[in-house]
Amino acid sequence: xxxxxxxxxxxxxxxxxxxxxxxxxxxxxxxxxxxxxxxxxxxxxxxxxxxxxxxxxxxxxxxxxxxxxxxxxxxxxxxxxxxxxxxxxxxxxxxxxxxxxxxxxxxxxxxxxxxxxxxxxxxxxxxxxxxxxxxxxxxxxxxxxxxxxxxxxxxxxxxxxxxxxxxxxxxxxxxxxxxxxxxxxxxxxxxxxxxxxxxxxxxxxxxxxxxxxxxxxxxxxxxxxxxxxxxxxxxxxxxxxxxxxxxxxxxxxxxxxxxxxxxxxxxxxxxxxxxxxxxxxxxxxxxxxxxxxxxxxxxxxxxxxxxxxxxxxxxxxxxxxxxxxxxxxxxxxxxxxxxxxxxxxxxxxxxxxxxxxxxxxxxxxxxxxxxxxxxxx
Numbered sequence: 365x366x367x368x369x370x371x372x373x374x375x376x377x378x379x380x381x382x383x384x385x386x387x388x389x390x391x392x393x394x395x396x397x398x399x400x401x402x403x404x405x406x407x408x409x410x411x412x413x414x415x416x417x418x419x420x421x422x423x424x425x426x427x428x429x430x431x432x433x434x435x436x437x438x439x440x441x442x443x444x445x446x447x448x449x450x451x452x453x454x455x456x457x458x459x460x461x462x463x464x465x466x467x468x469x470x471x472x473x474x475x476x477x478x479x480x481x482x483x484x485x486x487x488x489x490x491x492x493x494x495x496x497x498x499x500x501x502x503x504x505x506x507x508x509x510x511x512x513x514x515x516x517x518x519x520x521x522x523x524x525x526x527x528x529x530x531x532x533x534x535x536x537x538x539x540x541x542x543x544x545x546x547x548x549x550x551x552x553x554x555x556x557x558x559x560x561x562x563x564x565x566x567x568x569x570x571x572x573x574x575x576x577x578x579x580x581x582x583x584x585x586x587x588x589x590x591x592x593x594x595x596x597x598x599x600x601x602x603x604x605x606x607x608x609x610x611x612x613x614x615x616x617x618x619x620x621x622x623x624x625x626x627x628x629x630x631x632x633x634x635x636x637x638x639x640x641x642x643x644x645x646x647x648x649x650x651x652x653x654x655x656x657x658x659x660x661x662x663x664x665x666x667x668x669x670x671x672x673x674x675x676x677x678x679x680x681x682x683x684x685x686x687x688x689x690x691x692x693x694x695x696x697x698x699x700x701x702x703x704x705x706x707x708x709x710x711x712x713x714x715x716x717x718x719x720x721x722x723x724x725x726x727x728x729x730x731x732x733x734x735x736x737x738x739x740x741x
Contacts, residue, residue, distance in 0.1 A: 365642055370421065372716070376428035379435045392687045393437055396679040400430075403672050404633075407665060411632025418634030418642040422664075425639070429718035430677075436726035437684045445730035448723070449516070453531060456513030459506065460538035463498035467541050470494055477501075496541040504710065507544025508717035510535055512724050515554045515699070518574060529577070536581040546709035552578070553705045557698035623663065630666030637711075657707030677713070681725060688729045695728040 383389070404423065411419030466474050468491055475489035486502060487495035500506040517523065517531045539547060555578075559570040634640065636654050641647060654660040662670045681700060685693040703721050706712055712721060 365646055370424070373421075373424040373428055376424075376431065376719070379428070379431040383431065383434050383438050389434060389438060390687060393434070393684050395683050396676045399672060399676045400680070403665065403669055403676065407630060407632045407669065409632070410630065411634045411664075414632050415634030415640075416643045418639035419632055420634075421639040421642055422633035422635075422637060425637070425714040425718070426633070429714060429722045430680075432719060432722040433680060433684060433726045436723075436729045437688055439730060441730075445727060448727060448730070449520070452513050452516055456510060456517075456535050457531070459498045459500070459510060460535045463496040463506070463510075463538040463541055466498055467492065467494055467496050495543045496538060498538070500716070503542040503544050504546070505716045507539060507542035507547035508550070508712055509720055510539040510542065511544075511547035511550045512717075512720040514539060515551050515702075516724060518551075518555060518577065519558055532577055533581055533584075536578070537584075540582070546706050546712070549709070550702050550706040550712075553702035554698050557701050561694060561698060621659070621662075624659070624667060624670075627663075628666045628668055630662075630664055630669050633664060636660055636663050637714075655710055657709070657711035657713070660711040684726070684729065692728065696725040699725045 404426065408419055408423050411422065415422075465471070470489060470491045470493075474494070474497075478486055478489040478494070481501075483502060485495070486497065487493050495503045497503045497506045500509065514532065514535045517528060517535065520528065523531070539551070555574045556571070559574065562570060634643070637660065638648070654663065658670075661673060665673050678700070681696050682693070685696060689695065699721065703712055703725075712718060
């Protein structure tokens with residue numbers, strides 16, 4: 365395996381250094397950290413014994429994204445919120461525009477990657493036949509990244525309407541081209557939870573606005589000549605019983621739920637996911653692709669660890685907001701609930717998608733000063 369696979373993890377270590385440099389973590393922010401340390405430590409030991417060095421790689425994919433939470437909570441940089449928001453939008457536009465170029469032109473370097481990677485779910489290396497992955501390695505991470513940016517854009521009340529509509533059209537249309545239904549579900553779920561949480565104010569108005577915007581993007585997109593397979597993908601929601609992907613996931617549950625129940629302590633880090641390549645001569649292991657986040661976590665942590673993991677991460681978010689943003693402690697909940705729902709189709713809380721999701725959940729901690737000053741004026 366090429367050492368290049370660990371460069372994102374090494375880069376993310378700078379966040380840990382920044383947390384230490386900014387200031388010490390308050391005890392009120394770290395109530396659940398002992399549980400996380402014990403759980404991750406135990407899974408590292410079990411994983412290293414069973415799965416070798418792949419356990420270390422898998423551990424990094426869990427830990428590094430979560431560091432974003434504590435980085436946001438300890439940062440005193442009042443300009444960081446605006447900088448991160450603009451960066452997300454800029455990168456979203458770049459990824460979206462190149463996604464269209466990739467879809468229409470099928471550049472030779474992208475088709476070379478598609479053939480060499482041997483990913484069967486990525487489409488055909490021909491124009492209008494590619495499942496867009498843009499500047500990322502596959503459609504899944506690309507779709508979740510664009511979904512996060514799109515959700516941020518639609519919820520951003522500081523954006524002007526023309527800019528918001530333009531960003532929605534560009535990013536939303538490319539998101540459709542990825543054919544990642546998990547990402548589509550995430551966007552709809554997070555917007556629905558935002559509207560529900562604001563139902564006393566203007567929840568119905570928000571639902572109507574989101575519905576009209578998303579429907580307009582879909583209707584315009586599917587009427588373009590090259591969107592026939594996207595139309596089929598959208599239509600699968602109305603015929604879920606005959607959907608091949610859905611049926612495969614149900615078969616996966618039937619096959620592996622007993623495995624989780626019979627192994628209450630779990631198989632440790634490195635037991636599933638892409639990390640299995642490390643100890644398998646570069647080939648994916650038998651549990652490399654588990655298209656269900658709950659099942660993936662159950663295999664890794666076991667039944668007891670499964671409960672502890674979700675209790676710990678929800679408690680971490682709760683404690684951070686109670687300490688840093690007590691007057692709006694529920695601001696992370698729409699994204700968190702939507703992320704949990706989308707886990708039915710994959711573990712989005714780790715790796716790149718996890719990094720984006722944890723950042724999105726933590727960003728209001730940075731924007732508290734900005735909103736407080738604007739509300740006061």
